[in-house]
Amino acid sequence: MYVKQLPKLKYKQGDSLVPMFSGESNLQTVIAEPWLKISDEGLALEGLCFDRQGNLYFVDAFGGNVYQVTLPEKKIKIIYRLPELNPAAVKIHKDGRLFVCGVGDFKSTGRILAMQQDGSEVEVIVPSSTGYCIDDLVFDQKGGFYFTDLKGFPTNPIGGVYYVSPDFTTIQPVLQNMAAANGIALSTDEKTLWATELNANRLHRVLLQDDGIQIAPFGANIPYTFxxxxxxxxxxxxxxxxxxxxxxxxxxxxxxxxTGYPIGQILLPGRDTGHMLRSTHPAFIPGTDQLLICSNDGTNGRGAWIYIARGFATGHLGYQFSE
Known part of the structure; x- marks a missing residue:
């Protein structure tokens, strides 16, 4: 029987295992370089943050560890461990303490702990009884902070962004009905709040009123869908x-x-062949335009690393502490 020869789709040699659509592939692009190997295991690194002395802090989300790296020696040590916390971020309060976000059981037992830079004098700031799944936070100049609630998925968006008052006594919603609110940042003038929505692949840009909680008229939008x-x-x-x-x-x-337009990207080496894909957190080395990005290779054999590249401008530290 005669069968007509039909056109056929074919894979191209060298195609990336994580392709990007044409608009992103044409962005200004640089390749990051290895900066520090943390482990031979694929530890889930998160939450890069520097203190005023130049020490770097980060967490191993599933191991429950909070790490400190002293510079320039790059000496790594664990300063605190609580496996059930499942920590996801570290930020520095203006009083110098570390604030560690924990997602808990990924359902309702997340919390925020404050501690000294050696892991001592631990205090509960947001208890697990509040029912959040806390992934990240950002301080404002007043000493209050916004945090993300990593709950929900597209058909059940129950996560959101919340504000905790400077005395840590009240929690107020800012954005709700989100599918796993994840990353969060404030603009240099603290009038624009950014939040990423992991499970809906969206970037939120929010213009805040003077109280830092209410949204300005027509002030909430989604400038980018990933x-x-x-x-x-x-x-x-x-x-x-x-x-x-x-x-x-x-x-x-x-x-x-x-204003939310894509203008560049930083790639990790090995990504096209499926390595080091679990990139989670960027942070600038203080006083420089050098950006660190942490990632791990899962079970693919290359462990957990921190990479480095140069950004467009010097990093802004106001998102983690105020002088």
């Missing part, structure tokens, strides 16, 4: 108010202008 698996993770800003968003399971960070 593609691919899995989605946008943690984020930070530079001194020009550009936003850097780590893309989980994509081995890269996308960069947006202060």
């Amino acid at each position: 593609t691919g698996h899995h989605g946008p993770d943690s984020c930070c800003i530079d001194s020009d108010d550009n936003l850097y968003v780590a893309m989980y399971e994509q081995g890269r960070a996308l960069v947006f202008s202060k």
Whole structure:
């Protein structure tokens, strides 16, 4: 029987395992370089943050560890461990304490702990009884902070963004009905709040009123919808108010202008062949335009690393503490 020869789709040699659509592939692009190997295991690194002395802190989300790296020696040590916390971020309060976000059981037992920089004098700031799944936070100049609630999925969006008062006594909603709110950042003037929505692949840009809680008229929008698996993770800003968003399971960070337009990207080496895809968190080395990005290789054999590249401008530290 005669069968007509039909056109056939074919894979191209060298195709990336994590392709990007044409609009993103044409962005200004740089390749990050290895900066520090943390482990031979694929530890789930998260939450890069520097203190005023230049020490770096981060967490191993599923091991429950909070790490400190002293510079320039790059000496790594664990300063605190609580496995059931499942920590996802570290930020520095203006009083110098570490605030550690924990997602808990990924349902309702998340919390925020404060501690000294050696892991001592632990205090509960937001208890697990509040029912949140806390992934990240950002301080404002008043000493209060916004945090993300990593609950929900597209057909059941029950996560959101909340504000905790400077005396830590009240929690108020800012954004609700989100599918796993994840990364969060404030603009340099603290009038624009950024939040990433992991399970809906969206970037939120919110103009705040003077109280920092109410949204300005027509002030909430979604300037960008991401593609691919899995989605946008943690984020930070530079001194020009550009936003850097780590893309989980994509081995890269996308960069947006202060109005939400994509203007660049940083790729991790090995991503096209399926390595180091679990990029979670970007952070600038203080006083420089050098951006660190943490990632791990899962069970693919290359362990857990922190990478480095240069951003568009010097990093802005106001998102983690106030002088």
